Amino acid sequence: EVQLLESGGDLVQPGGxxxxxxxxxxxxxxxHAMAWVRQAPGKGxxxxxxxxxSGGSTYYADSVKxxxxxxRDNSKNTLYLQMNGLRVExxxxxxxxxxxxxxxxxxxxxxxxxxxxxxxxx
Amino acid sequence: xxxxTQSPATLSVSPGESATLSCRASQSVSSSLAWYQQKPGQAPxxxxxxxxxxxxxxxARFSGSGSGTEFTLTISSLHSxxxxxxxxxxxxxxxxGVTFGQGTKVQIK
Numbered sequence: 001e002v003q004l005l006e007s008g009g010d011l012v013q014p015g016g017x018x019x020x021x022x023x024x025x026x027x028x029x030x031x032h033a034m035a036w037v038r039q040a041p042g043k044g045x046x047x048x049x050x051x052x053x054s055g056g057s058t059y060y061a062d063s064v065k066x067x068x069x070x071x072r073d074n075s076k077n078t079l080y081l082q083m084n085g086l087r088v089e090x091x092x093x094x095x096x097x098x099x100x101x102x103x104x105x106x107x108x109x110x111x112x113x114x115x116x117x118x119x120x121x122x
Numbered sequence: 123x124x125x126x127t128q129s130p131a132t133l134s135v136s137p138g139e140s141a142t143l144s145c146r147a148s149q150s151v152s153s154s155l156a157w158y159q160q161k162p163g164q165a166p167x168x169x170x171x172x173x174x175x176x177x178x179x180x181x182a183r184f185s186g187s188g189s190g191t192e193f194t195l196t197i198s199s200l201h202s203x204x205x206x207x208x209x210x211x212x213x214x215x216x217x218x219g220v221t222f223g224q225g226t227k228v229q230i231k
Contacts, residue, residue, distance in 0.1 A: 035220065037166075045158075045166065045209055047220035059218045095165055107213030107220045108156055110177065112165040 002026040002111045004096050009116030016086050020116055022079040022096030030054070030074035033099035035109060036081050038092035038118075048094070049081065053103040064090075086120045093117050124148055124212050128223035134231040135200050143226045145193040145210035154214040157186055157195045160225075161206045169208075170195065197228070205230055 008020040022034070035050040049070040050059045058070050069082040079096050094116050097109035125148040135141045145155070157170040168177040170186035173193055183198045197204055210223040 044225045045222040105218045110168045114165050
């Protein structure tokens with residue numbers, strides 16, 4: 001059974017940093033691209049970032065480019081999102097999701113975690 | 123960037139009735155279109171991909187159609203567990219990225 005478990009969400013002040021983790025089990029982690037998708041309270045889904053299976057290519061939404069960094073440790077079956085320069089508008093539930101295709105980022109997200117809450121407030 | 127427009131924003135339907143949700147893309151996405159269902163307090167779940175293929179475990183009352191820029195999700199004979207928000211999303215884009223429609227909330231009439 002494929003499982004994705006996010007952690008690391010917290011209350012942080014504007015300008016602060018946070019690192020999210022997503023532990024994955026039940027699949028060959030290194031074979032699949034992964035993504036982060038967020039959802040602000042009461043709002044829709046917003047894609048944040050993605051990374052290929054090897055970690056060799058990364059992609060970002062314009063809203064987080066230059067502030068967030070996605071990475072992965074395939075030896076630990078774990079996906080990360082380093083968030084710097086946090087803004088109030090980054091407040092959201094952050095989901096990690098698995099790409100259906102192998103290796104490249106295809107964008108079809110077939111498994112999702114339950115999310116971790118990031119609150120940016122002074 | 124491809125912009126996805128869903129309509130209506132809210133759909134009120136009685137249990138047992140059918141619901142038709144629409145999704146329009148600002149440019150052709152061929153058949154690379156997915157639908158997700160999100161219930162309150164839960165993560166999104168993949169329902170449909172390839173515009174019309176049901177994901178594993180999705181009941182046959184869910185069907186998708188369309189190609190290019192116009193897509194439809196139909197839920198026949200709504201069950202209580204089907205009341206949720208539904209999002210459409212194109213994939214296999216270049217440059218790589220993901221955009222979601224704003225969602226359609228299907229609520230009990």
